[in-house]
Amino acid sequence: MSAVELFVGLKIPDTTAITTFHTIEKMGYKIGKVKREMYYKFEIDGDAEKFSKKIGKVDVLVNANKNKFSHVLEKDADAVYVLVSDTDDKCEGLMHVLKERLELKEITSMEKGVLWALYIDAADKEKIAKEIASKLLHNENYQEIKIV
Amino acid sequence: MSKIAVILFPGINCENETARAIESVGMKADIVRWNDTRNLDSYDGYVLPGGWSYEDRIRAGVIAAKDPVMNIIKEEAEKGKVVMGICNGCQIIVESGIIPGLQDKVQMALAPNKNPFVSGFYCTWIKIKNFSKKKNAFNLKLNEGEVMNVPIAHGEGRFATKDETLVRYLLANDQLLFRYCDETGNIADKFPANPNGSLINIAGIVNKKGNVLAMMPHPERAAWMRQVPGMHSNGESAGPGRKIFESIREYLK
Numbered sequence: 001m002s003a004v005e006l007f008v009g010l011k012i013p014d015t016t017a018i019t020t021f022h023t024i025e026k027m028g029y030k031i032g033k034v035k036r037e038m039y040y041k042f043e044i045d046g047d048a049e050k051f052s053k054k055i056g057k058v059d060v061l062v063n064a065n066k067n068k069f070s071h072v073l074e075k076d077a078d079a080v081y082v083l084v085s086d087t088d089d090k091c092e093g094l095m096h097v098l099k100e101r102l103e104l105k106e107i108t109s110m111e112k113g114v115l116w117a118l119y120i121d122a123a124d125k126e127k128i129a130k131e132i133a134s135k136l137l138h139n140e141n142y143q144e145i146k147i148v
Numbered sequence: 149m150s151k152i153a154v155i156l157f158p159g160i161n162c163e164n165e166t167a168r169a170i171e172s173v174g175m176k177a178d179i180v181r182w183n184d185t186r187n188l189d190s191y192d193g194y195v196l197p198g199g200w201s202y203e204d205r206i207r208a209g210v211i212a213a214k215d216p217v218m219n220i221i222k223e224e225a226e227k228g229k230v231v232m233g234i235c236n237g238c239q240i241i242v243e244s245g246i247i248p249g250l251q252d253k254v255q256m257a258l259a260p261n262k263n264p265f266v267s268g269f270y271c272t273w274i275k276i277k278n279f280s281k282k283k284n285a286f287n288l289k290l291n292e293g294e295v296m297n298v299p300i301a302h303g304e305g306r307f308a309t310k311d312e313t314l315v316r317y318l319l320a321n322d323q324l325l326f327r328y329c330d331e332t333g334n335i336a337d338k339f340p341a342n343p344n345g346s347l348i349n350i351a352g353i354v355n356k357k358g359n360v361l362a363m364m365p366h367p368e369r370a371a372w373m374r375q376v377p378g379m380h381s382n383g384e385s386a387g388p389g390r391k392i393f394e395s396i397r398e399y400l401k
Contacts, residue, residue: 016205023211086260093267136214137206139243141257142308 001108002048006040006055007115008062008069020116024132031132032078032119039083039115046106054104060097073148078119080129081148084138085113115148150400152230153180153191155221157212160199160236162368169368170195172386173393175400182217192400193230194221196237198301198366208258208304209239218244230285230396231360235302238352238362242307247362248314248323249355256353258364259308262345269303273377274343276351276365277329282322284358288395295333296388297376298365300343305364307350315348326352326363359399367392 014036021034040061044051052071056062062069075081091110098104116137118129126147133145152170156163156179167177177195180188201212212218218240225231225246233241239258241247248255261270276298278290290296309315318324328349330341335349342349344364352363367389369375373382 015203019202019205019211023206023214027214089260136210139207139210139254139257139259141255141310142259143257 002044004042004044004048004052004055005071005073006042006061006069007037007071007073008040008067009035009037010066011068012066020136023136024118027132027135029128029132030121032121033117034119035079035117037115037117039113041111042107043109044106045108051104051106058098058102058104060094060102073115076117076119078121079117080120080125082116082118082129082133082137083113083146083148084116084133084143085111085146086142087144088142150175150192150397151190152177152193152195152396153188154178154195154197155180155182155217155237157182157196157199157201157215157240159201159203160197162198162234162366166195166197166234166368169371169390169393172371172390173397175393175397182212182215185217185220188217188220189224191224191229193232193396194224196221196231196233196240197368198235198237201236201240204304207243208302209236209241209243212240213243218246222246225355225360228357228359230399232286232392232396233362234366234368235300235305235364238364239304241360241362246360247353247355248318249360250314250317255311255314256307256309258302258304259306260304261302261306261343263343264339269301270343271299271301272340272343273297273299274365275329275331275333275341276326277333277335278325279327279335280322280325280354282358284325284354284361285399286325286354286358286361286392286395288398289391290395293333295329295331296367296370296391298367298370298389300365302344302364305344305346307346307353307364309347318353321356323354323356324348324350325354325361326350326365
């Protein structure tokens with residue numbers, strides 16, 4: 001058993017991140033930039049390296065015309081990374097597509113979420129990021145957050 | 149004649165049919181842009197219609213919920229004016245904390261649908277039941293236990309909360325106005341009666357005072373019989389959803 005992570009971002013302008021940036025500013029926070037990526041984690045029964053090569057070519061997850069991807073999170077020092085995921089989402093629909101239609105049979109389970117990078121220039125940036133997340137980026141009634 | 153403002157956020161797309169349903173019961177409806185708040189307090193009520201405000205960015209309704217116009221609507225609701233959110237409007241009202249409104253925070257969510265057959269957006273006709281024993285601004289023209297045929301069209305319509313005591317409060321306060329049910333009015337907590345896996349079949353919630361409603365189904369799309377499947381021959385007569393708008397009119401008299 002091994003785990004493979006996949007971070008999928010946009011190479012075209014991310015309008016959701018732009019709107020989020022403006023909303024955070026309107027809420028009264030000083031913020032430099034907002035970035036967003038889709039996050040997937042696959043538990044697999046097989047060769048992680050081979051799987052990593054295959055999963056980056058699955059256009060259900062990565063559309064080469066607009067997306068870029070990596071298997072490692074390259075962190076910026078001045079950003080706080082907040083992962084938002086749905087508490088009861090077992091990704092059953094997506095996993096069915098990957099395993100049955102695209103024949104990625106080695107997947108045993110998967111997780112997904114939205115990874116936000118909040119660029120905050122303050123000593124207590126993690127505290128501010130958590131506050132922004134609780135007010136805007138996640139609804140605690142069905143989602144959870146993790147500072148990555 | 150009562151005057152209702154239909155609030156148009158960017159991405160909303162049900163403003164015209166909502167205004168028509170309001171006018172069909174003899175009220176005046178003005179479509180008001182979210183950033184034109186001049187004279188907004190002159191209206192007797194506010195309807196937030198369906199659509200995709202801000203393209204559902206982040207999650208449905210949350211960006212509109214942070215807009216300054218919602219502070220005005222909250223203040224007007226506290227004065228006792230009528231506020232109704234339909235579909236995306238429902239999501240906005242819940243994300244703003246106005247519904248259920250028992251604490252000064254967001255107590256509920258409209259989570260992604262749970263449906264055994266269809267993932268994501270789901271559009272169909274369903275049955276809802278007037279579950280409230282109390283009269284409020286939205287059920288004055290409905291009989292207790294009345295079952296209505298109305299459509300839904302959403303991907304994030306599952307009422308959810310992490311507060312286990314909240315449902316008990318809502319039941320005790322008679323705030324669960326509409327619940328999904330089957331043809332006979334039985335609140336069956338299974339698909340297809342419960343089309344999105346909503347917590348105890350919740351389809352619409354009112355605030356404690358009964359002047360604010362957040363509902364996922366679309367009553368404005370069932371305001372004429374010609375809109376109801378199989379009832380087209382009755383054409384221009386009133387459809388089941390119109391009773392909600394008639395109730396608002398009676399409440400405002």
